[in-house]
Amino acid sequence: MSHLPLDDWTRLSDEWRAQPRTDDVDQLRHRVRVQTKRLYAIVAVEVLLSIAAVIVIPAMLIRAPDLESRLLAGGLAIFTAVVWGFGVRSRRGIWRAAGDTLAAYRALERERLRRRIAGARFAWQVCVVALVPMLFLTARRITGSGPMSASALVTAGACIYLLAWIVGGRVIETRLARRVVPLSDDE
Amino acid sequence: MLQEYEPALSRLARSYARDEADRQDLMQDIAFALWKALPSFRNECSERTFVYRVAHNRGLSHRYRNATSALPLEAAAGVIDTGTAPDDAAQRNDRHTHLWHAVRQLPDGLQQAVVLRLEGLPDREIADVMGISENNVAVRLTRARKLLRRHLGEVEA
Numbered sequence: 542m543s544h545l546p547l548d549d550w551t552r553l554s555d556e557w558r559a560q561p562r563t564d565d566v567d568q569l570r571h572r573v574r575v576q577t578k579r580l581y582a583i584v585a586v587e588v589l590l591s592i593a594a595v596i597v598i599p600a601m602l603i604r605a606p607d608l609e610s611r612l613l614a615g616g617l618a619i620f621t622a623v624v625w626g627f628g629v630r631s632r633r634g635i636w637r638a639a640g641d642t643l644a645a646y647r648a649l650e651r652e653r654l655r656r657r658i659a660g661a662r663f664a665w666q667v668c669v670v671a672l673v674p675m676l677f678l679t680a681r682r683i684t685g686s687g688p689m690s691a692s693a694l695v696t697a698g699a700c701i702y703l704l705a706w707i708v709g710g711r712v713i714e715t716r717l718a719r720r721v722v723p724l725s726d727d728e
Numbered sequence: 729m730l731q732e733y734e735p736a737l738s739r740l741a742r743s744y745a746r747d748e749a750d751r752q753d754l755m756q757d758i759a760f761a762l763w764k765a766l767p768s769f770r771n772e773c774s775e776r777t778f779v780y781r782v783a784h785n786r787g788l789s790h791r792y793r794n795a796t797s798a799l800p801l802e803a804a805a806g807v808i809d810t811g812t813a814p815d816d817a818a819q820r821n822d823r824h825t826h827l828w829h830a831v832r833q834l835p836d837g838l839q840q841a842v843v844l845r846l847e848g849l850p851d852r853e854i855a856d857v858m859g860i861s862e863n864n865v866a867v868r869l870t871r872a873r874k875l876l877r878r879h880l881g882e883v884e885a
Contacts, residue, residue, distance in 0.1 A: 549873070550845060553827065557846035560739060560824045 665710025744787035
């Protein structure tokens with residue numbers, strides 16, 4: 542048997558066998574690229590929605606028949622601005638890895654996951670905030686114009702939409718949070 | 729059989745290959761060689777020795793065929809540079825890369841013995857795989873250990 546301390550070869554052997562497989566590196570690079578494309582797609586959709594909002598909201602404000610409608614349009618404008626601002630802030634610094642290194646790609650993947658969780662949390666929380674006045678408005682319109690009136694149906698539809706976002710946002714946040722643990726195992 | 733030994737064979741192939749594409753070629757070569765040689769396996773040695781022997785011989789042939797010599801270690805590593813990220817994952821990967829580089833810098837005969845030792849094979853089995861005496865294995869590993877200590881010591885310093 543070769544004369545050297547057993548723990549030397551054992552330690553080196555443990556290091557050697559714990560090498561990351563090169564396939565893992567390629568898969569990580571591929572995942573990061575797919576995530577980047579998804580980010581671009583989300584930004585494109587947000588830009589289009591923002592353009593639509595910039596056109597629709599002023600038109601609503603101009604044509605609003607009463608104070609209630611103007612308040613609704615104003616609320617929509619604030620909602621759009623807040624969501625847009627959050628989106629811009631949450632995507633800062635996560636467009637590309639800090640370097641072409643294994644550690645940089647892993648760090649980017651972890652940070653993107655954290656931002657997605659924060660985004661899902663923000664989405665349902667802002668919908669909770671928006672739901673309150675919307676429920677109030679819906680109740681007013683149902684009592685004022687009747688439950689089948691167009692205006693009541695529109696706001697009721699908006700309430701259902703917001704509720705769906707609240708539930709969906711919570712589910713997404715929980716599922717994404719579970720993925721943080723396996724990624725953290727790399728640390 | 730391949731599934732069981734795949735991680736170890738992948739590391740072994742990496743030590744003989746120039747780069748990632750070369751490693752994949754060699755892996756396919758090894759898989760084919762094992763498939764061909766398996767019918768003639770008569771349990772004259774352990775399954776592990778048999779697999780490593782076939783892989784080692786294919787690796788040698790592959791290397792001499794490609795006449796690899798002073799290749800960029802980064803290309804041969806097949807792993808992107810670890811950079812200078814301060815987190816634990818980067819430090820761990822730095823150690824892997826340094827060990828890998830240190831092993832790659834060993835002369836061929838020493839490198840082969842060291843790779844097999846790092847895969848957990850005892851001297852007797854390494855001798856079986858390489859077709860040399862156990863004493864020869866011990867001498868090679870002692871020399872390799874000194875060189876590794878110097879390479880790794882230089883890096884840590």
